[in-house]
């Protein structure tokens with residue numbers, strides 16, 4: 001069954017009402033109603049750049065095993081965690097490295113009440129890093145690589161459905177990007193630290209875990225434990241809290257998808273506030289990305305006389321190098337927008 005979003009009621013300030021506006025896609029109807037499902041997914045990506053995915057087929061056991069590895073990693077003393085991120089870890093740019101990080105969430109001084117483990121989604125890279133991260137590296141890499149493969153399979157299924165729903169003749173055009181041997185997809189585990197006991201009852205309002213941003217990749221598949229704090233920005237500019245659901249995934253459209261679809265899919269702004277619960281929020285995000293030399297431009301089917309081409313062509317490598325020098329909240333796509341004469 002597919003649960004369509006209720007009509008977009010005028011600006012509602014009620015968190016509960018706002019939360020119900022988030023479209024829910026039930027992947028179990030893929031065999032019985034593929035076409036209708038693909039249309040609903042496209043509608044959600046056009047309207048919100050975001051949807052909740054249920055009945056995705058990823059076993060809860062796989063998720064729990066990753067969570068256990070993450071919990072034991074984060075339980076280590078900070079000095080030990082910092083020591084795992086040697087200067088030899090592969091840099092993504094001048095300030096972000098694969099491995100453990102704390103508070104620093106950008107290259108322009110963005111800070112948050114967060115610690116994280118950033119991994120390349122490549123199995124050989126996970127296995128290599130496991131040697132410094134875990135006392136049982138073979139178990140760590142088996143658990144992480146197994147889970148990342150399951151997420152990647154769902155990602156490919158969704159990308160094909162999106163291409164179908166958009167009416168693109170080459171329906172594997174998006175999934176091939178992330179299946180490319182040189183794709184630079186990432187997997188990140190975020191832990192938002194709870195407040196110390198003495199201030200837990202009076203936390204500073206809207207303390208930021210992860211400040212507002214769009215994800216630069218194609219899309220992100222996010223899952224969290226049962227602790228809230230995640231918000232998305234909707235078209236009218238208001239922030240909508242997303243109720244946590246550890247059994248579901250949340251799909252976040254990124255900058256590249258907005259370009260590939262010539263603006264039909266929207267790159268949704270999101271953020272995490274950590275001002276509510278004593279338990280830490282823990283989330284896991286798979287960032288689906290192509291290879292660095294992939295040429296990104298609006299697909300020809302997406303460019304029409306009514307919707308002229310909005311973006312110049314660029315490679316993912318060029319875009320990634322550019323945006324990592326910008327503050328997290330900046331409008332990164334301005335860099336590639338075609339300016340009207």
Ligand SMILES: O=C(O)CCC(=O)C(=O)O
Nearest residue numbers: 190210215230272283285
């Ligand atoms: O931790 C979350 O819930 C969201 C994190 C996020 O937006 C990110 O890692 O890009």
Ligand SMILES: [Fe+2]
Nearest residue numbers: 213214215270
């Ligand atoms: Fe994000």
